[in-house]
Amino acid sequence: MITRKIVEKYLFSKIYTPKILKELYKKFNLRKKDEKSKLRQILNELMSEGKIFRDSRGRFRTVKENLVVGNIEFTRSGTLAFVWTEAGDEIAVPVEKAGNAMHKDKVVVEIIGKWYELPEGRVLRVLERGLNKIVGTFQPRGRFAYIIPDDPKIQYDFYVPVEYFGHAKPGEKVVAQILRYPSATRNPVARVVEVLGFADDPSTDFPTVVVKHDLPVEFPETVLKEAAKIPEKVTPSDLKERKDFRDEIIVTIDGPDARDFDDAVSVKKLSNGNYELGVHIADVSYYVKENSELDKEAFKRGTSVYLIDRVLPMLPFKLSHGVCSLVQGEDRLVMSLIMEIDKNGEVVDFEVTPGVIRSYRRLIYDDVNALFKGDKIAQEKIGELRNFLELMRELKDILRNARRKRGAILDIEGGEVKIVLDEKGRTVDIIPRARGEAEIIIEEFMIKANETIAEIFHHMDIPFVYRVHEQPDPDTILQLKNYLSAIGVNLKLPKKIQPKILQDLLERTEGHPLRSSIERLLVRSMKRAVYSPVNIGHFGLASFAYTHFTSPIRRYPDLVVHRLLRNFLKSKGKFSKKEIKVLNKKLTKIAVQSSKRERVADEAEWDYIALKKIDYISRHIGDVFDVVVTSVTKFGLFVEIIDKYISGLVHISTMDDYYIYDQDRSVLIGSKSGKIYKIGDKLKAKVVNADKTRMQIDFEIVEE
Template identity: 60%
Template sequence: MTKEKILKLIEKKPLLQKELYEKLKAKKKEEKKIIREILKELQEDGEIYKNSKNKLCTLGKNMKIGIIEFTRRGSMAFVTTKKGEEIAITLEHVKDAMHKDIVLIEIIGNWRDLPKGKVLRVLKRGITKVVGIFEQKKLFGFVLPIDQKINTDFYVSPENFNKAKPGQIVEAEIIKYTQKNPEVKITKIIGNVNDPKVDLPIVIIKHDLPEPGVFPENVMKEALAIPQEVQSKDLKGRKDFRNEIIVTIDGDNAKDFDDAVQVKKLKNGNYLLGVHIADVSHYVKENSNLDKEAFKRGTSVYLIDTVIPMLPHELSDWICSLVEGEDRLTMSLLMEIDKNGEVVNFNVYNGVINSKKRLTYNKVNKLLNNDMDEKLEKEIGWLRPNLELMKELMEIIRENRRRRGAILDIEGGEVQFIFDENGNVKDIVPIERGISEVIIEEFMIKANETIASIFDSQGLPFIYRIHEEPDPDMLLQLKNYLEIMGLKYKFPKNIHPKLLQDMLEHLKDHPLRKSIQKLLVRSLKRAIYSDLNVGHFGLASQNYTHFTSPIRRYPDLIVHRLLKKYLKNKGTLKRKEIEKYTELLPEIASHSSKRERVANEAEWDLTDMKKVEYIMNHIGKTFEVYITNITKFGMFVEIPDKFIQGLIHVSSMDDYYIYNEKQNVLIGERTKKIYKLGDKLKAKVINANKLTIEIDFEIIEKEDEEVKKLKEKYPNAKIKIKKNKKNKKR
């Protein structure tokens, strides 16, 4: 009763499940159970599906099964198969499919550089609940989804209102799927639109994330059964680093400490860098409930001051976390690094450490910048020689990466929100990276590269972090963007990341540097997980993985498992393990990449909502902005430092503006005024919508500035402005 035999029977003729039992002469419960499990696996792998008559079928020619996902504005959809293939679906071919549905599609042609398909059938619905605004129309109501990827509104009958009032944000469960306006019942009233407390639940429901800190009962049962102290039996076969000066360096509010570091100067002049990573795989066993839940989540999600962890707090904040003064199990990598930043020798161990100090980026930066007060000197001054040695090694490693052409200077445009006592955003300040953040970044990159090189050199199955070379069309857009700003750079056909790094260094003092960085990031492909190693373009690295954060990333946990097997088998993997992981890793990589994307989108959404919340308290206020993008319908502008973007629509401007696509400028028909990328303007906030994450600005003309001065001079006077009729908006 094998998978192959079942497939052959279904290939011959579509069969009902009971017909399959008859063909296989399965009468016992155990036999039927095995068949059901095989069928479930085949359906999950996209090899078979059930048709409208509930018969099991194999895929026909040019047919695929995958998850459909709509773009942010719902204007296009893409289907991703389990093997990671991507198929474009235009709106006329989506049928009744909704965002996240599992669909059967047929390939019908090409769309740009992707296959183009049409939806034949929805096999399984992906969304069971929605979050949106409740609107009532006489006797019935509608839920208008906040997620613009969902391409329909939802009908609510009167008995399913659940006391919701028009305009409130609600959670609704889908009770009937129809091609137009599926029916829902309201299950929870989240709150009013402008209440800051509704933002987090909106994002959680929108992205189908688990409730923070909530895990299934069977997962918690396993977590609570794990001892909260390292057991003596756990130390068997481990290298003891407990007497070494090993420290953690993290953010002020961090609770889970994945990594700890140490640096020594060797007698030969080289450096010994120790990177000790929490041994999560010792506690999270393969195929356990903890493991299955961690795989499902894929990653921890960081939503400003709320964390949705991949593992329960009992593990992530305690027994797996490298807490100061506590014995902790680790996977320990010791690297000997020469004065050129090259790893000349390394060893990996199952280890045990006892962190000597929980340091923060802020405190280490103060020490290294000689900005210490007496209290801080007393607390961490004794670590000065160690930390200065870390800085010394960091500069050597970083220079090594600079020489090979890695892109070093891209900043994320991250901000910190300052909240008032009611939870409203009071201010937004940019997060600047200090020396300590760079130290940890460089040490982790070196560790990840070293671990990846072990498996790549032997051709063993592994999960890599890859970053493909950029799309030439996207680089052409970047080149054109720079030329419009008067910046000329040569972009060869086969581009090396060093060229981009040199460009960033040249633009170090440019007022639009951060906008250029953002466009550069958009020009590059997205880094993903893969079982095939194509290198990491941005890091200019031939081998790269994620080994350093197993508390919060599932791929790192897999890397640890493979590493343990490698060490146990004295530098290789068993044949059965090679076969097993060769089959498993493509799915793990694909799923982990998807979960990372979901986490990123949730984080971006909440951040953007909070930015709009801030600007909603500044409607009518004038800001200095830069033009970051120009379209035929207007100009996108950004408030520097706060990284808040909005639109100046052409309809709000003082003339009829014509879009010159070649030069990417707007030209006034009458005034001949030209607006181009990089221009600095004064613009007033005129509208903001937190749910659609949209902000509208209008240009403040000199006349408005004069009016402002007059009002300040004559506060009680009525000032009327007479406009020339020719200046009327068109």
């Protein structure tokens, strides 16, 4: 009988030359239907794992040293793409070497050189198309039309024959099925399958983002059937081998719009002067078993996606808003981490145990912050918990000071806003969102919990999923330095950058008019945090080891960490070599998928916020706002409306003089007037255009 081991041994041997399927049947002497079917199954498995691929002549080729298989993702600029392999490796592909590949395709890439610190590749073949639908603007041209994709990462316009117009009108936003993919000589072809309406209709925003990012909305029937079998309440049999915390004061603290509650906290002062911090996390892994339909769907989604007024959950509502959610007054199963913390913010002892809690109170950030400020209404609502909350604040200060001393970056607010929508989905207002002490309490408690769990596995040298954050590239930090220099802030850079230097910068620029721009540029100058089975630490948090343990309702890696914890407790940290090998392979795949899905979710959330900002500003065409110049380029000024975080462009062609760009000083200089525009200038600017399709806002300077 043909086996995978036999097939792999032959395909990867020195004597193998690329063969078509019939030649492989002959080689292995396969005559029976079931034997041939088994070989096809093995070949398909090897192709899906990226170990072999089928070339344009149908021959099976092995992926050797200079060849890799991965998914290609184009940048918004359209000049570059990156290919991500299943092992998490990254290859840069200049667009002229991408062949006919499109965004999200699975491709074979030949390594041909270096692109800065990354290998540079050339696409040899598209193995599998990643997109089957696009969303874009319908533009007729007589007997045919084009669809211009909303996503700038898609490099092609799609040809639409007249029979596939589907009642779309000029300028309407549509969803289209891809019928033919691009070739060297022909544009791709698509058919309109759904007309969303005109871009200025806010009801088109949600489907636009869903299709653009291929977000799963409905759960498969198999998943819902499995979820339906889970009890709605905790039963006595669920409490076996669990520590009972139901008589303790344990609370959740979240925003007013929170719908799922996966973390609850408690704090006590011990007789020795230390603090006992309890972090109780919903025990989702008790209900979502490995390889179940629920688990497969959660792996596929990777994370919940939050889009202002709605959520696309990782798990069905039966779990995320039901039996897993730590709602007030209900018994709930948890994985509890109890830490003893000294006055220096160090964990001197801890216990991890499955538990059961009954949340004493659902607290809201705004109420806790108001209580700390002496608000009378807040005193009436939650005053009984004042001493409890003050103890939390005391411990928060200790933990935060300890992180400050070790050089963690603490003060990035990120220019977050609360977007207020009406019942039709139109943006009514945009309000800056500032973190209060309550938000920081929860943040500090969760960071300490995540670090404690990660260090257990690191010290035991057991396979694990870490949250890692690499040091920033010197080139990007140099760009940050140049930007700061242009606004009069000097940043001294040692050879090896430390997070403490960036934290000092944030403290020095507190209250600066360009503070939000500095924060965003600082974030962009750092690499993206990702999931990895290899611990390299977390640069931004200055953490030796870090993970995500605290949100298993909405993040798949947290769910996996809970399973690893359960296995650790059961086995007392002892795993066989075979178990470790299997775990390492599995966790690499989980880390890559989770990082990818997190990136998709982030981009979807950013796009949705951007659409709602454009919706807001489109009803202020002609209005004048106070803006600050955030960037100067040869084609104009990028400006931002103060306190709204709405950015747009003042094009050089609309300005009152012929302006020359001085790259060294990053300024525009009027050739006749000598007027200088620089980063940080505060101006009056009028909104002249807001385009949802191009995701662009245009301003003109208004003379005082």
